[in-house]
Amino acid sequence: MSQVKIYGLRSFLFPIREKMSDVLHSCIMDAFQYPAGKRAHRFFHLEEGDFFYPEGRTNQYVIIEIALFEGRSIEAKKVLYQLIFSRFQNLLGIALDDVEITLTETPLYNWGIRGKPGDELSLDYKIVV
Structure with missing residues (x-):
């Protein structure tokens, strides 16, 4: 399981959110052997003045936070x-310097999903990849 915040x-961000979600999910599926139907993306569209970013970045600067099961x-x-x-860079035209990614892993038992603790779920995909 993963939950993604952008x-x-x-x-x-707003005009390209669907395409960005598709591109990002394709990356997660390929890297983690993840099922196509397991997408949970949330976009946080910030106004000018509400988003301060490092010097040398552009208005395309994005932060991606991914919370996921450990493994x-x-x-x-x-x-x-x-x-x-x-x-x-290739599909969205976003420079390498304008993308920052953070992964936060937690044990399965720290997730509650479909009425159960995560460590009691029967998953249809591998976590250890």
Whole structure:
């Protein structure tokens, strides 16, 4: 399971949110062998003056936070980062410097899903990849 938050300026992010979600989900599916139907993305469209970002970034600067079950290998995480960087640049025209990604892993028992603790769920995909 993963839950994704994407932060950026409304003027840039809102018009491309569906395409960005598709691109981002394709990266997660490829890197983590994730099912297509397991998409949970939330966009936070911030107004000018509500989003301060580092010097040298543009109005396309986005922050991606992914909360997920623990278990993915370091290699799989690095593949995810590279897929996001390359696909965001090639398919969305977002420069490498304008993308920041944070993964936060938690044990299965720290998730409550479909009326159960996560460690009691029967999953139809692998977590350890």
